[in-house]
Amino acid sequence: MNEHVIKKTWLDQAKQLTPELHQQKVYPERMVNVVQDEGAFQGWSIEPVGSAARVYDQILKKGDCITLDFGTHHVGYVTLSLRNVRSNADAPLRLRLTFGEMPCEVGEDFSEYKGWLSRSWLQDEIINVDVLPGTITLDRRYAFRYLKIDVFETSIRYDVQLTDLYCTTVTSADLAAVPPLRAGIDPEMANIDRVAVQTLRDCMQTVFEDGPKRDRRLWIGDLRLQALVNYETFGCNDLVKRCLYLFAGSRLEDGRVGACLYEYPEPYVDETYLxxxxxxxxxTLYDYYEATxxxxxxxxxxxxxxxxxxxxxxxxxxxxxxxxxxxxxxFLDWHxxxxxxxxxxxxxxxxxxxxxxxxxxxxxxxxxxxxxxxxxxxxxxxxxxxxxxxxxxxxxxxxxxxxxxxxxxxxxxxxxxxxxxxxxxxxxxxxxxxxxMTTPYMVHHYVDALLLCGKKEKALEQIRTYWGGMLRDGADTFWELYNPDDKTYSPYGSNLVNSYCHAWSCTPSYFIRRYLYKDTE
Amino acid sequence: MNEHVIKKTWLDQAKQLTPELHQQKVYPERMVNVVQDEGAFQGWSIEPVGSAARVYDQILKKGDCITLDFGTHHVGYVTLSLRNVRSNADAPLRLRLTFGEMPCEVGEDFSEYKGWLSRSWLQDEIINVDVLPGTITLDRRYAFRYLKIDVFETSIRYDVQLTDLYCTTVTSADLAAVPPLRAGIDPEMANIDRVAVQTLRDCMQTVFEDGPKRDRRLWIGDLRLQALVNYETFGCNDLVKRCLYLFAGSRLEDGRVGACLYEYPEPYVDETYLxxxxxxxxxTLYDYYEATxxxxxxxxxxxxxxxxxxxxxxxxxxxxxxxxxxxxxxFLDWHxxxxxxxxxxxxxxxxxxxxxxxxxxxxxxxxxxxxxxxxxxxxxxxxxxxxxxxxxxxxxxxxxxxxxxxxxxxxxxxxxxxxxxxxxxxxxxxxxxxxxMTTPYMVHHYVDALLLCGKKEKALEQIRTYWGGMLRDGADTFWELYNPDDKTYSPYGSNLVNSYCHAWSCTPSYFIRRYLYKDTE
Missing domain, CATH: 1.50.10.10 (Glycosyltransferase)
Incomplete structure (x- = not known):
């Protein structure tokens, strides 16, 4: 077989291995206000306003704005049902929906975004609804915990009320497949493991994405670490295999494996070589063989x-x-x-x-x-x-x-x-x-080096300091970037565009489950 | 049968009579600029920039804006195909699409809209496109001749190019069913008839809408005039029947026929009684019987x-x-x-x-x-x-x-x-x-009165002055409002929200075909 045919065969194999996505309906847990707070992480804190029931009681008038908290980080498709109240909906309803992984995204004004990655990564939509009562499912997938709804336009005759609102989450990972942690593990570490597993879950789609908000690509650096955590948790080994075949089947000229891949409209390699x-x-291939x-x-x-x-x-x-x-x-690190x-x-x-x-x-x-x-x-x-x-x-x-x-x-x-x-x-x-070091990716390798040198206590301490620090700063999933000395640090010029659920940050579960708290120890 | 059962039966009959919509693909005819021009209707004129081919040659960068002219007024669903050029689309594409029946709608800034009808009637969308190359069909129906595309966001790595763009028009009217005008009719009148027929065509959907842009409802006042024109042109008499049954089947309390109906989610009557x-x-019932x-x-x-x-x-x-x-x-008139x-x-x-x-x-x-x-x-x-x-x-x-x-x-x-x-x-x-008089609705009745008094020449003169005036001012379809002495007149506080394809303005074809140029005369 010539080179071209082999690549095609490999891409076909990758296609065969496309996983089905598990879906689950999740609902907002409460209404909140996002308020400026110098003492809080990145200057924003969350104040509860009301229970989930409040969401459906609330009459929304032109100019109103509510923020809903879905309790933790999710990736999926949002459905809203709305009805008109007071009188008939004699004009379209115009809403802005803003999705935030973190409070900063629903607190700050996107129109003042100054980052140098495209503003299009910020997750907001303006939707016009012609028919009320009505149900709208947005086409795009979002990664978020918070949803801010701005009522831009009703008419003088009507207001609106939410009658249903949920996110249909998607992931190729199955939490039920994750082995329980050894009994007796300290609660902080158990919590770090839980959040790390949730991070990986939300990045596991039809490939191992680097971040489900941004930039959703399959990068080798992230893939290698995700695969290591996956072997200890979800065991979706065919997804690793699929990703290996995608890289093998779509290389750059001269046979080079590209740094990252796009999945749609058909898988193709980015021109970046690292x-x-x-x-x-x-x-990654070696680890895969070792695991499988x-x-x-x-x-x-x-x-x-x-x-x-x-x-x-x-x-x-x-x-x-x-x-x-x-x-x-x-690459090595963002520095x-x-x-x-x-x-x-x-x-x-x-x-x-x-x-x-x-x-x-x-x-x-x-x-x-x-x-x-x-x-x-x-x-x-x-x-x-x-x-x-x-x-x-x-x-x-x-x-x-x-x-x-x-x-x-x-x-x-x-x-x-x-x-x-x-x-x-x-x-x-x-x-x-x-x-x-500036990224969890680099800190991962430091912890790995500590363990290689037998410095288990020091490794634990580093995990507690670094990933535990994210937890204390409010992480529901671990972040792309975390600099304890500069909490708005972004290599992209704005913390709004940082990814707050990021593949390369999920590795504490690998360390905890493989080296630090093994039953056999 | 009791009242409730009768109404249900009538609504069921109306449902049975729902027409199928004819679809046709129409493409932009040229690229244009909309420029301020004191001498032009409402202060905006159209300058050609390039042919239809130019639309697909154009490289669109962040910040670019193009306006496409579809040649005449259409009602339908828009599909765009786009591809990335220069390099990979490594971030979503964010576009604003603005649809205009008239140049003012693509010339003026909607953010400065001051009318007292909801701004949500203005036809603009912000769309985010995750996958390029890609094809997007917007969910909503638009009424437009002009489409302005603002490229809000690409990324530093890519620009875009349109590879396809069309509108799938919808109407329950079939132009092929319209009897030809008597030979020898003067060109101006023939032109007025053509535009009137096109106006009715674009308002004929699954009901006789008052305006396909705004407010898309079935109003008795409009229905009566549309039906009169329809009998002389499209002959979709079952659509009139459907509308009569909708009004009969969904009345206000005490048996009153409402002034207007909404069709979705299920037909229901508005609380307005006139x-x-x-x-x-x-x-309207009498006219229907007379015609059928x-x-x-x-x-x-x-x-x-x-x-x-x-x-x-x-x-x-x-x-x-x-x-x-x-x-x-x-009602009588907007005054x-x-x-x-x-x-x-x-x-x-x-x-x-x-x-x-x-x-x-x-x-x-x-x-x-x-x-x-x-x-x-x-x-x-x-x-x-x-x-x-x-x-x-x-x-x-x-x-x-x-x-x-x-x-x-x-x-x-x-x-x-x-x-x-x-x-x-x-x-x-x-x-x-x-x-x-301020509306074509009232002017219709004036012409009708002239004819009733045998003043045929005066009636013709009035049609030439009033509807001919709209033509000279650039109408592709006749308007909801036309005050030759105040061309930005709007009863809603902004000419942006006026309907420029409006049912009650289509009646010259009724006069021309029924009274003024009959073969039998």
Whole structure:
């Protein structure tokens, strides 16, 4: 079969694996006011106004605005039933519906949005209703806990009243499939696990989305972490398989695995290539095999993974280290100042180590031998050119930058290990100007590194501080971004457009269930 | 059968008579700019920008705005196909679509609307499109010639291009069924007839709507005129029958026929009762029988018509004239200063004369005799108390107001006739402060009165002046309101909300085809 036919076959396989979505009707739990409050997270707090029954008692006049609280984060389709009161609906009803994952989204005025991602990500609709009484189901899917309804227009003759309002939630995850936590786990950790599982649930649709509000794409970096949590919770392993086939079946030119995919109108790859993300396809495939033992898929997709390693190695310079530049060639974390060179080198090594295990598993003796050579060269180059013996830190780029990302990934890549790695992590805490971490994605890798160094208590502490911090700040699902020192931080210029239910933030459940509270311990 | 069961049966009959809608795809004919122009109708003129092909060549960026001209007035459902260009659509597309029957609607800013009808009648939508390339069919029906598209949001990565755009028009009228005009009719009149027929076509849906933009209801006053034009053109006589049964089957308390009906979610009557409109049910039933010879319907609905006469007679005071008051008890015309007393009296007489003919046709000897008595009394009272022998005009109300409406309706009611009526109409033209006419509805009755007085040339002149004036001012369909001396006149505080395709304005075709250019003449 030629390349084109193989890709088509893989996309067909992915299509076959499209999961059915579970649906559930959920109703608002109460009416609330969103009020400015300097002491509250991002400056907005929620005040209860009335019970769910109040929602249906309320007469809504032109100019009125109510905010409904659905109790927690949901993803789905909204249906409203409305009736006219006082007299006949002799003109259309015009409403604005604003959906918010967080209070800021129903508190702030979208017309003042200044972010540099499209304002179209903010979830608001203006709807005109010609027939009352009537029932409207909006076509679009929303991710939200709060729904604000502004009554823009009625007529002088009538007001309206809600007679029904619900969200038909959708997810390919089944909460009933999640194994119970070990008895006796402390309540805070149990709560963190619950929210992490809910985060993953809301991101699990017909692919593992990065965020059900924004940007709803399938990204390799998110997929890898979602898959790890999924193996410990929902066990929707065919969804991981589907996503692997989607990436394999829709690559960029020269065989590169793209950083992300769009699902509609037909799955297609975005033009973005990221050095680390393409390599993490290898790790994701390895994890999938480890979780499922599905050797067919491993055999079929290994050539794609193997090719990513070749493509990545081509970027090494004559010293054997990743060629650095000023473009956005590698992700690692959202940090304007972070130099990616050392991290990229480490992800290469990390992924080759998993590639080596696959080659071994598949009895590909020549490839195994070749990989061993490549790993040794890359590790030696890292130690020779990226380790600063004087400072005792890995450095990155021509400015010899010290960052958390570089240290963490070098440890995950096992370039150093044992007491040396442990000591590095301890030293790092006291480094006064190392470039820090901004996303849960990066913090995940830090926790992973702590566990690799046997620092279980420190890992627990980090989860309690970071994800526990989100909980204390009101998270129903974990967030794309959380900077405890700057709670309105956004890499996009506005916290309104941050995703507050984000795939890469769901990993506490992986740590808790796989390493920290195992029954066998 | 009791009252309730009868009404239910009538509504069921009306349902059976629901017509199928003919559909046709129509496409934009060109791109235009709407520009301010003091010399143009209402201050807006249309400048061509490009051909239909240009519509699909145009790259639309964030902030762009284009206006498409569909060539003439249409009623239907709009479908757009769009594709992303430059790169992937990595964020939703947010558009505003503004539909205009007239240039003012796509020229002016709706946010500055100051009318006192609901702003929700203005036809604009904000839509968010999640998937590109994609096709969107909007749920709502629009009445428009112009479509303005504002590109509110794309993303930094993509622009868009229209790949298809059309309106699926709907109407229960079939243009192919309209008899050709007599050969040799002058082009201006032929043009007026064409536009009148198109006006009726766009108002003919599953009922005779008053206006397909606003307010889309079935009003008796409009129905009566639409039916008269329909008999001469489309011949959809079952649609008239359906509307008569809807009014009969959904009356107000005490058996009163309401002024208007809503069709959805299920047909129901509005609480508005208008003295003249309820009486015109009698005339409409009579006209229907005259056109169709459908005696079953006449027999079945006559009791409803007869009851309207009884109800109307109950409003006569001890002098035998309609009790006047300050409420909106009678329509006649949109004119704040118009006193309705004389006109109401005349409509009562006009309707009783038709009731008399029905009673005679149905051999209801007692009712016929009774009606003769009532007509005589009402005519005598009109002549005794509403005719001012000194001024030689009919007067109305305690201020003894002289209006065109009063004179016209008294003639139509045959309270006076022959040379006396003719002379009155001639005098009226020279009256310096008689309350004038503001709607095509009232002008229709004036033309009708001219014809009744044998003033065919004058009738033609009036049609040429008034409806011809609309044509010269750019009408594709005839308007709800036209005041040649104040072209932005609106009884609703804004010309944006006037209906520019309005049932009661379609009657030139009735006059032209029935009286003015008959083959038999």
């Amino acid at each position: 050095y680390d993300y393409a390599l993490l396809f290898v790790a 033992g599905d050797r067919n898929t491993l055999e079929e997709l290994w050539p794609v993974a193997y090719e990513q390693i070749h493509i990545a190695l081509a970027r090494l310079n004559e010293q054997g280290i990743v060629q650095d530049d000023d473009t956005w060639y590698c 304007d100042e972070l130099n990616k060179q050392a991290g990229a080198q480490a992800v290469l090594i990390y992924s080759m180590r998993r590639g080596l295990k696959i080659a071994h598993e598949l009895d590909l003796v020549d490839q195994e031998a070749w990989m061993n050579v490549q790993i040794e060269r890359a590790v030696n180059a890292a130690l020779a050119y990226l380790w600063d013996e004087e400072q005792k830190y890995f450095i990155s780029g021509k400015e010899r930058q010290v960052s958390w990302a570089s240290q963490v990934w070098m440890i995950l890549a096992e370039v150093i290990d044992g007491p040396i790695a442990s000591a590095l992590l301890e030293r790092l805490e006291h480094h006064t100007n190392a470039v820090g | 003295y003249d409109y309820a009486l015109l049910f009698v005339a 010879g459908d005696r079953n319907t006449l027999e079945e609905l006559w009791p409803v018509a007869y009851e309207q006469i009884h109800i109307a007679l109950a409003r006569l005071n001890e002098q035998g004239i309609v009790q006047d008051d300050d409420t909106w008890y009678c 704040d200063e118009l006193n309705k007393q004389a006109g109401a009296q005349a409509v009562l007489i006009y309707s009783m004369r038709r009731g008399l003919k029905i009673a005679h046709e149905l051999d209801l000897v007692d009712q016929e005799a009774w009606m003769n008595v009532q007509i005589e009394r009402a005519v005598n009272a009109a002549l005794a108390y509403l005719w001012d022998e000194e001024q030689k005009y009919f007067i109305s109300g305690k201020e003894r107001q002289v209006s065109w409406a009063s004179q016209v309706w008294m003639i139509l009611a045959e309270v006076i006739d022959g040379p006396i009526a003719s002379a009155l109409l001639e005098r009226l033209e020279h009256h310096t402060n008689a309350v004038g």
